[in-house]
Amino acid sequence: MNSPYGTRWLAVCIVVAALAAIGGADVPVASVIGNASQDTALNDDSAHERILWLRAEIARHDDLYFKKAAPEISDAAYDALKRELVVLEQAHPEFAQNSVLGDDRSGRFLTYRHRVRMLGLDKSYTEAELRTFHGRHEKQLNHADLVYVVEPKYDGVAISVTYENGRLVRAVTRGNGTEGDDVTANVRTIRSLATELRATDTDGSANPIPDIVELRGEIYVSFAEFGRINRDQEEQGSEPFAHPRNLAAGTLKLTNPEEVAQRKLEIVFYGWGAWESAQGEPASQRELHTLIRAWGLPGLEHIKLASGADELWMAVQALGRERSRFGFPTDGAVVKLDAADLWEALGASDQSSRWAVAFKFAPARVRTQVRSITLQVGRTGVLTPVAELEPVVLGGSTVSRALLHNREWIAQHDIRVDDAVFLEKAGEIIPQLAGVDTAARPATSKPYEFPSECPECRTPVESLTGEAAVRCSNHSCPAQVRRRVEHFASKACVDIDGLGPAMVEKLVAKGWVKDIADLYRLRREDLLTLGGNVDKSTDRLLAAIERSKRVELWRFINGLGIPRVGAAKAKQLAAKFGSLEALAAVRAVDPTAGIDSAAAESVLEFLSDPRNRMMVKDLVRLGVEPKKQSAASPD
């Protein structure tokens, strides 16, 4: 390792080394989680060099995260970079100006200056750090039994929503803390967000309404909505989101509020910036929570109270245990002094408040081994590499596979067969490789060579310009055919009972099914030769196929597997064309007539392949006659 930190850094915990390695860092690995003091021994030149590199690296990851919605490193690795920067800047204040501690401005929105700067939180990872936090307060405030509010740290995107005389006027992202993106139109689509604060409480009492208030909160996506959208993404052949936070961040930065409204963003409030009111600010964090609910706004759930260090630690641990049952993502607890009059006495640093601290829960993480790397062939021919792992229990379930995204990703992170790897669960759901234990790699290990042929049909693989994906270009590749038929027969499409992956595999292997239309050409006498208890199941399957001829048109269109056309766009197309014949005949689409231009383009591209146009015509000839859209909403 070519490190300006010298050999003592070789002792740095391997997890951190691995985390930085997965970030593709070509600069020395020296981030330390939970150890802040060693950097002070650096000479000025190397410290300055490291600070500059850290700033550039953090800015690069901000860009990947906020602007491209394609993060390369885990949160823990990102936090480690930021933490190292803070420590180095504290030790070398001469280099600390113009620090880049995150900036989410995307350049696609007007920017707006916060009335009061949006600060971040210092982070803690251990019981000892929490006790130090409490001890410092006790000493500084000369106060025993300090009361804390312990809140879940919602894992989404920070937002500041301004109400003037009770009316929502603006919603702005954190940006660089001083100035953020004005995303008001997008935030207005959030159904649980009141545009008008409730002036009278349910019991008839009056709620004080400030002249101006900047409410601070978090926009997030629930696990249920994350699952729904990712299922849709997969159906449309698009990459799933890796974490609910990426989905929230990506959605909030869409420039079309109608698209934002199709995804169910949620919001909660936990603080304030400016507060201009004759009655003054809330006297405590508890009072703020009460007021937020009284105004009819969504407040935090699962808040705890604690007095003194022992109770504080117990409350944080309890939250850590409970959070696996929450329906929304959290990555820690936020500990806040309850009494607002104490906040000022503690002051704030340039980046964070001193009266609050985040306690970060470690993500579920295990070490295992890559047995092999296989390729999964998608229905459009995209070849997705998958790490086949030594099975291991992670966050309550056994994991034996993890997606490796694409060829570039494997090369960038240098993942190899037989590597010992660290596995994390993103958003508590999807297992992801978070690092390679490169120190455990045998000397004989070789970089992974991406196959040059499709594993199924041996067609040379193709990479399209501008796309990270590698494809098998053979439209008749049996694996692609199987995926297309499985998709067509799935519940979200024409729903053919009895046509699961095992049956599809048999039909394709026999050569009876080469495309979707062939399903309607299947002959009873052929199916009877498949063996097993065939009489009954053959008749059931044929009846289910027959029934599928009359499903709703949008289900059929969804089943055709047109790239980027999922259920929502299929509904638009069904409403527009009304029949398969009309769809098969289409030569041009007027994008203004009820369907968006992306869907129109996808349809034309799909039909420009004569095999697809022929298949749709064949379906019509074979008696497929989906039900016309009813006048009522197809939902």
Ligand code: IVH
């Ligand atoms: S308080 C001075 N409370 O965590 C207080 N933040 O830097 C500032 N977050 O992105 C924040 N849940 O948006 C606070 N209950 C909570 C929170 C919370 C999530 C986010 C916040 C920011 C990060 C802290």
